[in-house]
Each structure stands twice: as structure tokens, then as C-alpha cells.
Amino acid sequence: MSVRNTALRFGISIAALAALTGASDPGYNPRETFAPLHFDQAVNVYRSSNGLPGPKYWQNRADYQIHAALDPTAKTLTGSETITYTNNSPDTLEVLWLQLEQNLYKADSRGYMAAGGPIRGTTGGITLESATIAVAGQKPVMVTPLISDTRAQLILPTPLASGAKAVVTIKFHYVIPGKFGGRMGWGKSRDGAIYDLAQWYPRMAVYDDIRGWDTQPYLSQEFYLEYGNFDYWVTVPSDMLVAGSGELMNPQEVLTKRQMARLAEAHKSDKTVMIRSPEEIGDADTRPKQGGTLTWHYHMNDTRDVAFSASSVFAWDAARINLPDGKTSLAESFYPAESAGSARWGRSTEYMKDAVENFSRRWYPYPWPAAINVAGPASGMEYPGIVFDGIEDKGKALFWISAHEIGHGWFPMIVGSNERRDAWMDEGFNTFIDTYESDDFNHGEYGPKRDAEYAPGGGNPVDEILPILADPDAPPIVSRADTITEKYRHSVTYFKAALGLRLLREQILGHKRFDHAFRRYIAAWAYKHPKPADFFRAMDSDAGEDLSYWWRGWFLNNWQMDLAVTGVSYVNNDPKQGALVTVEAKDKLIMPVTLQVKFADGTTKNMRLPAETWIRQASTAVPVGGTSKVVRATLDPDHNTPDKDRSNNSFTPAG
Known part of the structure; x- marks a missing residue:
């Protein structure tokens, strides 16, 4: 789906649409990333605002x-x-x-x-x-x-x-x-x-x-x-x-x-x-x-x-x-x-x-x-x-393909999404759950598996995805499935969609909020037909989070992320009164991130910066406290986010 068609489909404002049509250009505009996200699928008695089946949801039946x-x-x-x-x-x-x-x-x-x-x-x-x-x-x-x-x-x-x-x-x-x-x-x-x-x-x-x-x-x-x-x-x-x-x-x-x-x-x-x-x-x-x-x-x-x-x-x-x-x-x-x-x-x-027991226990x-x-x-x-x-097939390849294919028992065999239109709702969801099965099986015998083709040997998936995010021809995840060519089918429909859910679970919501919302979504839509808007609404509602910036940047567009540390200053120019670390969004995709600050007195402080750090402005001075000079400030020290330019993730003040 083109950026323009994505904007039209989801009812984004005219101003946001004008910005979206230039989405391949670098730069960050908070009114674009955090623009209102209106779905084309209306809330009614069949499909509720909480993303679950409504009180009069119906579904036809075929017995053979x-x-x-x-x-x-x-x-x-x-x-x-x-x-x-x-x-x-x-x-x-x-x-x-x-x-x-x-x-x-x-x-x-x-x-x-x-x-x-x-x-x-x-x-x-x-x-x-x-x-x-x-x-x-x-x-x-x-x-x-x-x-x-x-x-x-x-x-x-x-x-x-x-x-x-x-x-x-x-x-x-x-x-x-x-x-x-x-x-x-x-x-x-x-x-x-x-x-x-x-x-x-x-x-x-x-x-x-x-x-x-x-x-x-x-x-x-x-x-x-x-x-x-x-x-x-x-x-x-x-x-x-x-x-x-x-x-x-x-x-x-x-x-x-x-x-x-x-x-x-x-x-x-x-x-x-x-x-x-x-x-x-x-x-x-x-x-x-x-x-x-x-x-x-x-x-x-x-x-x-x-x-x-x-x-x-x-x-x-x-x-x-x-x-x-x-x-x-x-x-x-x-x-x-x-x-x-x-x-x-x-x-x-x-x-x-093992796979069926694990998926049954987890989901x-x-x-x-x-x-x-x-x-x-x-x-x-x-x-x-x-x-x-x-x-x-043999060894780890047989394990990976067996776990993945039987994982489809959950998506789309139990949760009956429309694979013809929304292939990411079965391939991406299933790739997501089978990464955890690879981690768990026999104490990690065949783990980690993030994607057999694009992260061989368990490479860091946030690095493996960067070429896809940088590719101007790569389609958004939410595209009509038949329009995605073989070049991008695996990397976008499987890998990127699965990584988007892992980032949502590991970095944005946390395990408890994500797991409760995801399990509720599965149980509510078991043997039924959810659509993309149902999933987005279900996760927003149950997790208690407006995730429109994430749905828009990762799923509806193919945006890149570039967060940077651009400066360090002190309250009243006095390190004893506390430091201010300036962090900046330089591209359209944002997400919560850890800021690590090391001080001259040998102490280290980790702060979790929410997505709202960039909701009004591209650059924010974050008060980090401390009573001595900052030696080094680093965003994402554990390398958990798909930042396209890690050279600007750290800042060392002069002197």
C-alpha cells in the first residue's frame, strides 16, 4: 500500500497526509508521528471499540x-x-x-x-x-x-x-x-x-x-x-x-x-x-x-x-x-x-x-x-x-520449520484472520510466537531464532531489519498481500511483522501488559474473523496505551528510526545541581528507549524515556540528576532498538 493510500485508508488528516506523502524524506515532525489514527473499520454492534467481537457479532458456518x-x-x-x-x-x-x-x-x-x-x-x-x-x-x-x-x-x-x-x-x-x-x-x-x-x-x-x-x-x-x-x-x-x-x-x-x-x-x-x-x-x-x-x-x-x-x-x-x-x-x-x-x-x-505444549502454555x-x-x-x-x-529437512532447520508450521495452528487456524488480504496477521504473528519456542526448546538447543533467512545464526534482529527500513521500495506491512513481491514477502510479512511484536512486548509494553492483551485477543477471536483494526484496537484498549505512533510507523509505513544524544548541560551551569542530557529524534519512527548516563564519580544511572519524550518537539533536555560531571550519555546501551545510525547514540562532553 502506498503512503497516500495508507493515509486515506486510515483517515489521517489532510495536514498529516501532506507530510506522509514525503515520508521517504528524513526528518522528524511530532504532528506527523503522533497524528490521530482513524481506522476505516467502524465501531458497531458487530465489532467493538475494544477490538473484540461486539454483542451482535455473527459468522456463517459450513459443515462438511x-x-x-x-x-x-x-x-x-x-x-x-x-x-x-x-x-x-x-x-x-x-x-x-x-x-x-x-x-x-x-x-x-x-x-x-x-x-x-x-x-x-x-x-x-x-x-x-x-x-x-x-x-x-x-x-x-x-x-x-x-x-x-x-x-x-x-x-x-x-x-x-x-x-x-x-x-x-x-x-x-x-x-x-x-x-x-x-x-x-x-x-x-x-x-x-x-x-x-x-x-x-x-x-x-x-x-x-x-x-x-x-x-x-x-x-x-x-x-x-x-x-x-x-x-x-x-x-x-x-x-x-x-x-x-x-x-x-x-x-x-x-x-x-x-x-x-x-x-x-x-x-x-x-x-x-x-x-x-x-x-x-x-x-x-x-x-x-x-x-x-x-x-x-x-x-x-x-x-x-x-x-x-x-x-x-x-x-x-x-x-x-x-x-x-x-x-x-x-x-x-x-x-x-x-x-x-x-x-x-x-x-x-x-x-x-514441545511446540504445541509451549504455545498452549504461553498463549x-x-x-x-x-x-x-x-x-x-x-x-x-x-x-x-x-x-x-x-x-x-534435518536438525535445526527441521525444528524451526516444524515449530513454525504447527504454530500456524494458532494463526490463522484458531484465530481466523484473512490470509488472502492480511498475510502478516498469520505469518508475522506466527513467526513472533515461534521465536520464543526456539528460545525455550531444550534449554535453547536451537535458539535464538529470530528469522531463519534474515538473521542466520540468531543475529541481532534490530540490525538485520535496517536494510528493509532503508529500502524506499519496501512495502508497508499493512499492504494487500497479493501486491507484495517475493523479494519482500519474507522480510516484511514474516520478519518485520514479528519483530514489530517482539519490540512491542520487550521494549514498549513489557511482558505483563502485552501478554494479557495478546491472550485476550486470541481467546476472544478464537474461531472468528478479526481484521487489522480489531487487533490494533484490542492491544491499545487492554494494554492501556495509545500505540498509534507504533502502528503508523512500523506497520502502516516503512519508517526509519534515528535517535541521538546531542548535548549535555547542567542546571545553572553547576554539575552539583544536576545534569541535562539533550536527546533528539532525527527520523520519523520513535519508540521508548533507555538513556544511560555515566558520571565522573563512578556512578551510572539508567532512565527509561517514554515515546512521549518526542510528542511535542524533536529535541528534549532530559533532567538526569547527579552531583558530578557527565562522562558519557548513551541511548539504547543494550542495542535493543532498530536505530539506523548508532554513531550518534552516545555523547561524550568535552573536558
């Missing part, structure tokens, strides 16, 4: 029953689904919208056009064989979907009133893309194929109180989905194992007695239990049936999506996850033989268990029966209760 069959010879998936869609909105709906992400792989898709480069691979997209709709208990009526790229409009035979339900039935099939599928597809391991199936069925678009139907096409950003309960059945060749979101409902039909016993043991064990060892891969005795097919049935409540992976070459292990209030879940890992061993995927379940309890990590072709992708990582 899906039957699918995987044909590994033809590389196709054939399916049928029944969607029970509940209109909880106050509006009467005349159409429904579906998302058809498989159409991304068509050669003329908008996503391929937006990529601006060579097409990696294509399929014919998804074929909808038939569709019917039954409105409010009436008889089903055949409808013809109006397909537009990765969306389909279903015109209702009769309008769907507020509070009523529509039952949609669809039959579909498609060719599964190869590794070019990116977030889903099939690929080869050493001993056979692995199928990572996601975005694998037609899904309801969201109808919300902000935009009505939110039907952004699938270009490259992720998803925005309604919550509901899922039952799904996947039929595969009998030699395959299926790892799926949720709880396996028919283990007696698809597992051997030995595997069921081992699974029961894993539910009670804090140590990893092997369900099928790498040595057992290919052993006929590890499958309950030879030849033909088996159907795996999974169930999951209160989720926006489900995904699964299937292969005949999986090893499988698991361990208990201990959750607050005595509850438990199950950490599981599925991987081919070449990924086995303690230096590789042999520790995956340990990583998953919000994990709600689902399993947390599954799969080694396959769709590396580095997340879905509720299951994540896809790389066959070659």
Missing part, C-alpha cells in the same frame, strides 16, 4: 461431509461432498460462492498471470460434475455453477433467509499436480510416491460483516474460510497409510492390532513410540489387508479446513502432548525411510510435542486431537492439525 478416492496410477482425486451452510448473517442471500483452488493450475489462471514468470506446470483444473442445492429443507435442485477462475457462484433456487440452512452437494474430480503444485501435490521419495492433498475439495467462501462475500481469487496468498465440523472418508490402495487432520474414527478397519496397541501406548507416553518403524515399511504384515483399497475416516470439530497425506512408504511415530487443565493431544510424524534417524525426522515428534490451549508432521513434496505448508515439511 466429504468422500474422496485417490487413484495413484492415474494421479487423480475423485470426490463428492455435502456442505451444510448456515446463514447466521442478518442478510438474505441470493447466491453462494465456492473457492476452487485447483483452478490455479490452469494455464490461463489469474494466479499464473500474476506470477509474472514462466509457468511451472499445468493441469486442467477441477471439474464439477454436478451440483445441487436444497434451501431450508426444500427438495434439492440442480444448479449450474458459474465458474470464474478459482471461484464459482451458485445461484440459489430460492433466497436463503437469515438463520436458514442450505445443503449443497457436489461431485468433482481433477488431476493431482506434481511438485509444481507447491502447497499440494505428489512427489517421489526414494522408495515411492507421497501425496500431500490440500485445497482438495470445493470450499465455501466467507460472507462477513466487512465485505459481504469475500471472493478474492487464489493468486499466491493463502486462505480465508468458514468454521465448521468435518467428516471425511479417503479411499486409497490398501498398502497406503493416510495421515489426516483430526481424529481417525475407524482404526480397527485400517490398522493392524499391533499398530492399534502401539497407538494406544503413544497416547500415554511422553517418549516417542514407533507405530510403524522404517524397517517395517513394505512389510505386508503392517497392513490389515492385501490388495484392493481401504477407506480411512477422519473427523474434526471447530476447524476451517482439513488436509491429508497418503503413501505406502511412510514410517509413523507418535507421543502424547500434555495440555493445560489435564487435557492431551497426540503429536505424530509420517516420513519415508531416508528421513529416519535422530539427526533427521526421528526427532520430529519431539519437536511437535491458548491447542484444541484438536492430533498435531501431525508429514515429510513430503509440499514442504513448509500448514493446515489445521497437520503440516507438510521437507523430506530432506
Whole structure:
């Protein structure tokens, strides 16, 4: 988003807008940094002034029953689904919208056009064989979907009133893309194929109180989905194992007695239990049936999506996850033989268990029966209760990616923000929480991790971010996600957004105020759809702080910070009466900072300067006391802030 568009979107005053259009120029103007921040999203009965859902907040619901069959010879998936869609909105709906992400792989898709480069691979997209709709208990009526790229409009035979339900039935099939599928597809391991199936069925678009139907096409950003309960059945060749979101409902039909016993043991064990060892891969005795097919049935409540992976070459292990209030879940890992061993995927379940326990303890309890990590072709992708990582991942890289991907269980799987529009609200938030998991795991075995790409080896993140802040082409965090190019996607959407939250927690609010506000935000918006303004308001209100200067400088703009010590003087020119240290803001971004003063008598004084030090003027004389001369005055002595010029952070008086 341009600076001008940012100003217009958030209702900044004309005077501030005039200043903002020159935001790339250095200099500090307190009326610009501290200008009133008015959000475009109105406070109403749906979304309250405190950033939480209002007394009449509503959200539609989609419950699914899906039957699918995987044909590994033809590389196709054939399916049928029944969607029970509940209109909880106050509006009467005349159409429904579906998302058809498989159409991304068509050669003329908008996503391929937006990529601006060579097409990696294509399929014919998804074929909808038939569709019917039954409105409010009436008889089903055949409808013809109006397909537009990765969306389909279903015109209702009769309008769907507020509070009523529509039952949609669809039959579909498609060719599964190869590794070019990116977030889903099939690929080869050493001993056979692995199928990572996601975005694998037609899904309801969201109808919300902000935009009505939110039907952004699938270009490259992720998803925005309604919550509901899922039952799904996947039929595969009998030699395959299926790892799926949720709880396996028919283990007696698809597992051997030995595997069921081992699974029961894993539910009670804090140590990893092997369900099928790498040595057992290919052993006929590890499958309950030879030849033909088996159907795996999974169930999951209160989720926006489900995904699964299937292969005949999986090893499988698991361990208990201990959750607050005595509850438990199950950490599981599925991987081919070449990924086995303690230096590789042999520790995956340990990583998953620790991450889920830590995130649950710190932020919000994990709600689902399993947390599954799969080694396959769709590396580095997340879905509720299951994540896809790389066959070659190992050591700290496997830990970091496993913790990050399962961390998405909180953002956006529990807190259901709109990834299509506001990718920073899942990637940035999740990168933020997984930095603490890296600090905590096994006494810091893989810490610190501030960003795997931009701060390798745990470099100081406030230094690593400086080139991004100095880049005039770098977009603000609050930009439409599809407009952020790959050059900036990671550095801005992940790293900068996460660092903005760490600075907010560590340097601006402190742990207690931040944690209470952040936990309250998560709990209030669990299984709901918050927007950026909701988050900003929630943190302001609960933390008791007007953070508009921080939202504007770090999130809505890409401003730089340059705080300096420019002089030392004394009350009545007498050091015994106390010293005055002049601090100055030389660029647009400011934040609280520590001022350290060392005196000639050997004493040292640290003072915390609030952001309001610069609310009326760029330069402030800070009374620091003391009874002897100042030897040295330093801003940010512990190097905690992203100051672009540290050469002026210290001042040594002459003489």
C-alpha cells in the first residue's frame, strides 16, 4: 500500500497526509508521528471499540461431509461432498460462492498471470460434475455453477433467509499436480510416491460483516474460510497409510492390532513410540489387508479446513502432548525411510510435542486431537492439525520449520484472520510466537531464532531489519498481500511483522501488559474473523496505551528510526545541581528507549524515556540528576532498538 493510500485508508488528516506523502524524506515532525489514527473499520454492534467481537457479532458456518478416492496410477482425486451452510448473517442471500483452488493450475489462471514468470506446470483444473442445492429443507435442485477462475457462484433456487440452512452437494474430480503444485501435490521419495492433498475439495467462501462475500481469487496468498465440523472418508490402495487432520474414527478397519496397541501406548507416553518403524515399511504384515483399497475416516470439530497425506512408504511415530487443565493431544510424524534417524525426522515428534505444549502454555490451549508432521513434496505448508515439511529437512532447520508450521495452528487456524488480504496477521504473528519456542526448546538447543533467512545464526534482529527500513521500495506491512513481491514477502510479512511484536512486548509494553492483551485477543477471536483494526484496537484498549505512533510507523509505513544524544548541560551551569542530557529524534519512527548516563564519580544511572519524550518537539533536555560531571550519555546501551545510525547514540562532553 502506498503512503497516500495508507493515509486515506486510515483517515489521517489532510495536514498529516501532506507530510506522509514525503515520508521517504528524513526528518522528524511530532504532528506527523503522533497524528490521530482513524481506522476505516467502524465501531458497531458487530465489532467493538475494544477490538473484540461486539454483542451482535455473527459468522456463517459450513459443515462438511466429504468422500474422496485417490487413484495413484492415474494421479487423480475423485470426490463428492455435502456442505451444510448456515446463514447466521442478518442478510438474505441470493447466491453462494465456492473457492476452487485447483483452478490455479490452469494455464490461463489469474494466479499464473500474476506470477509474472514462466509457468511451472499445468493441469486442467477441477471439474464439477454436478451440483445441487436444497434451501431450508426444500427438495434439492440442480444448479449450474458459474465458474470464474478459482471461484464459482451458485445461484440459489430460492433466497436463503437469515438463520436458514442450505445443503449443497457436489461431485468433482481433477488431476493431482506434481511438485509444481507447491502447497499440494505428489512427489517421489526414494522408495515411492507421497501425496500431500490440500485445497482438495470445493470450499465455501466467507460472507462477513466487512465485505459481504469475500471472493478474492487464489493468486499466491493463502486462505480465508468458514468454521465448521468435518467428516471425511479417503479411499486409497490398501498398502497406503493416510495421515489426516483430526481424529481417525475407524482404526480397527485400517490398522493392524499391533499398530492399534502401539497407538494406544503413544497416547500415554511422553517418549516417542514407533507405530510403524522404517524397517517395517513394505512389510505386508503392517497392513490389515492385501490388495484392493481401504477407506480411512477422519473427523474434526471447530476447524476451517482439513488436509491429508497418503503413501505406502511412510514410517509413523507418535507421543502424547500434555495440555493445560489435564487435557492431551497426540503429536505424530509420517516420513519415508531416508528421513529416519535422530539427526533427521526421528526427532520430529519431539519437536511437535514441545511446540504445541509451549504455545498452549504461553498463549491458548491447542484444541484438536492430533498435531501431525508429514515429510513430503509440499514442504513448509500448514493446515489445521497437520503440516507438510521437507523430506530432506534435518536438525535445526527441521525444528524451526516444524515449530513454525504447527504454530500456524494458532494463526490463522484458531484465530481466523484473512490470509488472502492480511498475510502478516498469520505469518508475522506466527513467526513472533515461534521465536520464543526456539528460545525455550531444550534449554535453547536451537535458539535464538529470530528469522531463519534474515538473521542466520540468531543475529541481532534490530540490525538485520535496517536494510528493509532503508529500502524506499519496501512495502508497508499493512499492504494487500497479493501486491507484495517475493523479494519482500519474507522480510516484511514474516520478519518485520514479528519483530514489530517482539519490540512491542520487550521494549514498549513489557511482558505483563502485552501478554494479557495478546491472550485476550486470541481467546476472544478464537474461531472468528478479526481484521487489522480489531487487533490494533484490542492491544491499545487492554494494554492501556495509545500505540498509534507504533502502528503508523512500523506497520502502516516503512519508517526509519534515528535517535541521538546531542548535548549535555547542567542546571545553572553547576554539575552539583544536576545534569541535562539533550536527546533528539532525527527520523520519523520513535519508540521508548533507555538513556544511560555515566558520571565522573563512578556512578551510572539508567532512565527509561517514554515515546512521549518526542510528542511535542524533536529535541528534549532530559533532567538526569547527579552531583558530578557527565562522562558519557548513551541511548539504547543494550542495542535493543532498530536505530539506523548508532554513531550518534552516545555523547561524550568535552573536558
